[in-house]
Amino acid sequence: MAEYTDYMVQATAAPNAAGEPQVRAYAVTSGGVAERARQIHGSSPVVTAAMGRLMSAALMMGGMMKNDTDLITLEMRGDGPVQGYTVSADNAGNVRGFAMNPLALMPANKMKHLNVGGIIGNGTLTVIRDLGLKEPYSGTVDLRTGEVAEDIAWYYASSEQIPSAVGLGVLMNPENTVRCAGGFILQMMPFAEDSLLDRLEQNLAGLPAVTTLLENGYTPEQMLQLAMGGFEVKITDRKPVQFQCTCSRSKVEKVMLSLGREELDSMINEGRDQELVCEFCRTKYVFTPEEMRSLLGEKA
Numbered sequence: 375m376a377e378y379t380d381y382m383v384q385a386t387a388a389p390n391a392a393g394e395p396q397v398r399a400y401a402v403t404s405g406g407v408a409e410r411a412r413q414i415h416g417s418s419p420v421v422t423a424a425m426g427r428l429m430s431a432a433l434m435m436g437g438m439m440k441n442d443t444d445l446i447t448l449e450m451r452g453d454g455p456v457q458g459y460t461v462s463a464d465n466a467g468n469v470r471g472f473a474m475n476p477l478a479l480m481p482a483n484k485m486k487h488l489n490v491g492g493i494i495g496n497g498t499l500t501v502i503r504d505l506g507l508k509e510p511y512s513g514t515v516d517l518r519t520g521e522v523a524e525d526i527a528w529y530y531a532s533s534e535q536i537p538s539a540v541g542l543g544v545l546m547n548p549e550n551t552v553r554c555a556g557g558f559i560l561q562m563m564p565f566a567e568d569s570l571l572d573r574l575e576q577n578l579a580g581l582p583a584v585t586t587l588l589e590n591g592y593t594p595e596q597m598l599q600l601a602m603g604g605f606e607v608k609i610t611d612r613k614p615v616q617f618q619c620t621c622s623r624s625k626v627e628k629v630m631l632s633l634g635r636e637e638l639d640s641m642i643n644e645g646r647d648q649e650l651v652c653e654f655c656r657t658k659y660v661f662t663p664e665e666m667r668s669l670l671g672e673k674a
Contacts, residue, residue, distance in 0.1 A: 378406030382433055382467060383594045384611040387560075387602045388570055396566035397574075399607065400434035401558040401594035402615060407433070407469060408544055409552040410617040414656050417476035419546045420488040421456055426544035426555040427490065427522040428461045429469045433615050434559045435526075436463035439503070447502040450525075452517060454495025455480060462654070468618035470654040488546070491520035499525045501533070523557065530561070537562040537571060541601070543584030554588035558597050570605075577603035619655035626650050626659045630669055642666050 382402040386395030408426030411417070417425060428448055436446045444465055451458040455478035461471035483489040497517050504510040513533040517525050523542040530538040542557035562571060578601060587597055599607050629650065630638065641648050642663045650659045661669075 378403075378409065380404050380406045380615045381594065382437055382613055382615050383598065383609050384437055385595075385598055385607050385609045387598070387607045388566075388605040390565075390567065394563075394565065395608070396563050396570055397560055397602070397605070398438075398563065399558065399560045399598050399602070400437055401556070401597045401601075402430050402433050403554070403556040403588060403594055404430045404433060404615055405552050405555045405588075407615060407617045408555040411471055412550070412552060414617075415472060415476040417473060418479050419550050420480055420490060420493050421473050421476050421478055422550070422552065423488045423544040423546060424456070424490045424493060424522060425459055425461070425471055425473055426552065427542040427557070428459055429463070429471050429617075430542050430544075430555060430557040431522060431526050431540070431559070432461045432463035432471070433467065433469050434557070435501075436465050436469070437467075437611075437613075439465040439505070441506070442466060443506050445504040447504070449500040449502070450494055450497065450517065450520075450522075451500075452494035452497025452520065454478075454493050454497075454520070456493045458494070458497070460653075467613045467615040468620075469615065470617060470619045472653045490522065494520040499529055501529055526559070537566075539574065539578050539601070541578075541581070541584045541597075543588065545585040545589060554585065556588050556594065556597070557584050558594070558601055560598075560601060573603065574605075577601070619652060619657070621652040621655060621657055623659055626652075627669060630661065630666065635670060638666055638670055 385399045387397040389395050412422040447462045457474035459473050463469040480489045480493045500514040502510050502512045515529045518528045523540040527538050527540040530536045539560040544555040545553040547553045648661045
């Protein structure tokens with residue numbers, strides 16, 4: 375069985391004449407995260423590949439947030455067989471996710487690769503940032519390719535006007551386990567020089583695929599150095615990442631109460647246990663009629 379060492383780095387790069395970094399950069403290796411999601415959901419190879427890419431992106435985007443309680447959620451919805459994905463991450467390296475149809479299958483694309491774009495089809499990407507304010511910030515864009523990396527870059531360009539380069543990849547073993555996963559995000563600062571953007575675009579055009587780099591043993595630090603070409607890269611943070619769900623019985627109790635007294639009374643009158651399953655981690659929460667009566671009593 376493969377051994378994974380999942381972690382993420384944050385960096386600044388390409389300082390200008392005044393010493394100000396013109397690029398902020400993130401890179402992650404997340405094979406264990408993707409494999410854990412596959413084990414939980416029993417997902418097909420193509421769905422595992424898509425989910426792994428989306429979770430890598432969410433981890434890096436979560437790392438951009440400031441507070442421990444901040445949360446970012448990525449929702450892809452489409453007319454393809456998988457129907458959609460939901461992935462959520464914080465800034466501490468925790469991520470969770472699920473696919474609406476984890477068993478969805480689709481033939482390989484023209485390049486003989488897993489058809490990540492085809493399995494989601496035409497649809498949208500929604501990015502939701504919960505910063506603890508009254509209302510979360512939300513932005514939605516149409517999917518350009520469904521390949522995830524291109525859609526994340528398009529979201530930043532169109533919704534936040536931040537020129538970004540995004541590379542993501544998941545490599546599967548023949549027995550449908552994850553061999554490696556990860557990626558990087560490079561973002562230009564507002565004062566970045568146009569000549570820097572041109573040089574980076576030329577360098578990235580010749581960059582090997584993320585899965586090629588990972589399979590050849592590249593670390594997140596080395597991926598960033600290669601992506602930035604000859605520009606100086608300074609690592610500013612390093613942290614482990616993991617698949618971690620935030621569900622709990624107390625949160626599920628609140629969901630039960632939100633159904634209302636009439637619905638709960640109907641469940642109680644059925645005289646049998648009720649089971650709720652977390653979509654993210656598949657943990658089962660069972661409530662007996664007596665426990666549901668107790669919930670109503672607490673509410674009263």
